[in-house]
Amino acid sequence: MENRITTRVNLEHYGFAGMDASQLGAIKSAADYYHIAITPTRIYGMTGLAFLHVLDERAIHPNAGPPIPDIYRLASNLGVHIEGIHAHADGETFADLQAEAWNRARAAVDSGKPVFAKNIAQLDQTSVITGYDETGYYIDSWHTGYQHSEDVIPWNLLGLSRCPCVNCALERSQAEPSAATGGVVSLHWASPAAAEDxxxxxxxxxxxxxxxxxxxxxxEFGQTYxxxxxxxxxxxxxxxxxxxxxxxxxxxxxxxxxxxxxxxxxxxxxxxxxxxxxxxxxxxxxxxxxxxxxxxxxxxxxxxxxxxxxxxxxxxxxxxxxxxxxxxxxxxxxxxxxxxxxxxx
Known part of the structure; x- marks a missing residue:
């Protein structure tokens, strides 16, 4: 059997910048990529998350609640303009949304724009997408460094929280089998912009x-926050x-x-x-x-x-x-x- 030839496209000098609020970590990652000097403190303050406490209806999910569209809109005031997809879907509509995100992500990386996505690895956490090949996405996240954490994530698993690291894979194997046919597709890309006063x-x-x-x-998407x-x-x-x-x-x-x-x-x-x-x-x-x-x-x-x-x-x-x-x-x-x-x- 011939080995499959993988053509991988990477975005150089781009990685996850940290922060417990990983959606803000993604903003910081994009700002660092563009050499925009913004501190975590300024990101927290100017997006309002420094002063917010948002909790899901079960009171157990960190980073589940802060409204992504509002947070990313406010980030433009810092000089980071963010566009993307943030929607919930099921069945064929979900598959279509995954395919749209896949096309948009590749186009953004090809044009040198940083991309990031929620629910690509851990539930309610945001990871940066450092590249892609014909199979799917390569990411950097809180779990990077664990065995298999840098393996490719097939593009049709976006929105299903399928971190490839050994710990997450083991936890999924021990859980009840899930046949999810829908979810939240939240994928964005960033460009530099003029900062607001x-x-x-x-x-x-x-x-x-x-x-x-x-x-x-x-x-939002049938959940109360x-x-x-x-x-x-x-x-x-x-x-x-x-x-x-x-x-x-x-x-x-x-x-x-x-x-x-x-x-x-x-x-x-x-x-x-x-x-x-x-x-x-x-x-x-x-x-x-x-x-x-x-x-x-x-x-x-x-x-x-x-x-x-x-x-x-x-x-x-x-x-x-x-x-x-x-x-x-x-x-x-x-x-x-x-x-x-x-x-x-």
């Missing part, structure tokens, strides 16, 4: 954050009824911890650019997000990554719920400060 961009990000918190919940104080209420209720495992909590709190650290740092960066009237509210917000960041970090340290898939013990659960209730109160006060900043800009 930073105060105008800041004000737009705050409007987005405050609007989403006022709405408190939204639907909760925002801000409502997200904390649902999180607390889910833990109370033993619907959240330590493993799930650890993954979610990790993302919240990263966001709140950057909330504090971002406001410190923006303070001098704000009006004198706004600075008092900025100072108050910095103080509140510093306190929130410290409390959330403690929970992250108490329940670090790779917790067991078990429920919280009674004493641990009571302490955890008390901490989350206190953090929720601080979050509501912090949102009030953001509103004052937005009104004063």
């Amino acid at each position: 930073e105060l105008a961009a800041f004000e737009e990000a705050l409007r987005f954050v405050l609007r989403l918190n006022t709405e408190a919940a939204y639907e 909760y925002v801000g104080p409502r997200a904390y209420e649902e999180w607390i209720a889910a833990i109370e009824r033993d619907a959240v495992l330590k493993y799930d909590f650890a993954l979610v709190i990790e993302v919240v911890s990263e966001a709140r650290l950057h909330a504090k740092l971002f406001l410190e960066e923006m303070k001098d650019a704000c009006s004198a009237e706004a600075r008092q509210a900025v100072d108050e917000a910095i103080q509140l997000y510093s306190e929130i960041s410290m409390r959330v970090r403690r929970l992250k340290e108490q329940y670090p990554y790779e917790q067991p898939r078990e429920l919280f013990g009674r004493g641990d659960k009571e302490d955890l719920l008390a901490s989350l209730r206190e953090i929720s109160v601080l979050e509501q006060r912090a949102l009030g400060s953001l509103q004052q900043i937005q009104l004063s800009l």
Whole structure:
């Protein structure tokens, strides 16, 4: 039998830049590729994710909720223009959407544009697409470095979360067989763009954050997502009824911890650019997000990554719920400060 000849097209000097909020990591990866000097803190702040807490209806999926179209639209204010596909489909429509994404991705790579996709490897996580061959995609993600993690992912598996690494493959083999015929196809590519004035961009990000918190919940692709104080209420209720495992909590709190650290740092960066009237509210917000960041970090340290898939013990659960209730109160006060900043800009 003759060996199959593989023609692989790679995008040089492009890889995953990290960040627990992997959709923001993809923005950072694209910015680095184009040599656009943007820090993780600035990405978190100007997309609003520094100040958001979005939780899926089961309260267990990190990175599931933040609305991708809005986040990527706000990224254009930083000088990274993002286009792409973000849709759910089933059956033949899903297959057609996968094929469209495959054609768009190859065209983007061929023209030297960085590409990234959600649900290509891990569920709700975003990976960067570093190249392709006639079979499918090559990616860089949080799992790169594990055995088989750099193997090709067939193009018709996009949207089905099929990380090829040995750990994910083993976990899938031990799970109940799934005959998924649909899913979310979320694939995007980026181009450089003119950055927006930073105060105008800041004000737009705050409007987005405050609007989403006022709405408190939204639907996307048949799923409900909760925002801000409502997200904390649902999180607390889910833990109370033993619907959240330590493993799930650890993954979610990790993302919240990263966001709140950057909330504090971002406001410190923006303070001098704000009006004198706004600075008092900025100072108050910095103080509140510093306190929130410290409390959330403690929970992250108490329940670090790779917790067991078990429920919280009674004493641990009571302490955890008390901490989350206190953090929720601080979050509501912090949102009030953001509103004052937005009104004063």
